[in-house]
Amino acid sequence: MSTKEEPLDLIRFHLDEFVLIKLRGAREIKGKLQGYDSHCNMVLSEAEEYIYNDSNDDVETKKTEMVFVRGDSVILISPI
Amino acid sequence: MSTFQPINPKPFLKSLIGKQVIVRLKWNKTEYRGTLISIDNYMNLQLDQTYEIIYEVEDGNETKKEESIGEIFIRCNNVLFVREAKSEPQETEIETETSVATESNGNENGNKEMETD
Numbered sequence: 488m489s490t491k492e493e494p495l496d497l498i499r500f501h502l503d504e505f506v507l508i509k510l511r512g513a514r515e516i517k518g519k520l521q522g523y524d525s526h527c528n529m530v531l532s533e534a535e536e537y538i539y540n541d542s543n544d545d546v547e548t549k550k551t552e553m554v555f556v557r558g559d560s561v562i563l564i565s566p567i
Numbered sequence: 568m569s570t571f572q573p574i575n576p577k578p579f580l581k582s583l584i585g586k587q588v589i590v591r592l593k594w595n596k597t598e599y600r601g602t603l604i605s606i607d608n609y610m611n612l613q614l615d616q617t618y619e620i621i622y623e624v625e626d627g628n629e630t631k632k633e634e635s636i637g638e639i640f641i642r643c644n645n646v647l648f649v650r651e652a653k654s655e656p657q658e659t660e661i662e663t664e665t666s667v668a669t670e671s672n673g674n675e676n677g678n679k680e681m682e683t684d
Contacts, residue, residue, distance in 0.1 A: 563641045
C-alpha cells in the first residue's frame with residue numbers, strides 16, 4: 488500500500504507531543520496533542536491559551552488540563 | 568493553430584510541491600512563505616522551513632514582520648491564494664498586488680465569517 492504523504496500526517500506524527508495552534512480571534516493554544524480528526528477538531532492536554540489584545544503588550548493566559556478545540560477556528564498547527 | 572491546454576487548480580497546486588510558495592491567508596494580512604510539502608483533497612497545506620509574514624499599517628506606512636516558524640499545517644479554509652515564490656521577490660510589486668487581492672476578498676469573507684465544516 489503506497490502511503491502518500493498528506494498534510495494531516497504532520498499532525499499524526501506529533502500525537503502525544505506539544506503543538507502550537509493558531510486560532511481565529513488572535514488566540515493561540517499550546518498543548519499536548521491527544522487526538523484530532525479530519526476537521527482539525529483537537530483534544531489537548533496541559534493546554535495553555537494565549538489571548539492577544541489590541542495592544543500587543545498584554546497577553547492573557549489561561550491554563551486548562553484537558554480541552555477540546557473545534558476545528559473551524561483553527562488557522563494553523565505547528566509542532567514545537 | 569495553437570491548442571489551449573488547460574491548467575486546472577489541483578494539478579497546478581501539485582506542480583508546486585517541493586517549490587517555494589507564498590500562501591496568503593484571508594485574514595490578518597498574513598502570508599506564509601515556505602516549501603510546499605503536500606496537499607490533500609481539501610487543499611489543506613503542509614509547509615516546511617516556513618516564514619510567517621504579517622503586514623501591518625502604521626501611520627500610513629506598511630510594515631512587515633517576518634518570523635521563522637518551521638514546519639506547519641495550514642487548514643484549508645484560511646487560504647486566500649497560493650503562488651510560487653520567485654527567487655527574490657520585488658517587494659513593491661508584490662505588496663500592491665496582494666493588498667488588492669485581500670481588499671476585495673477579505674471583505675466578502677469577513678462579513679459572512681463563513682466556515683464550512
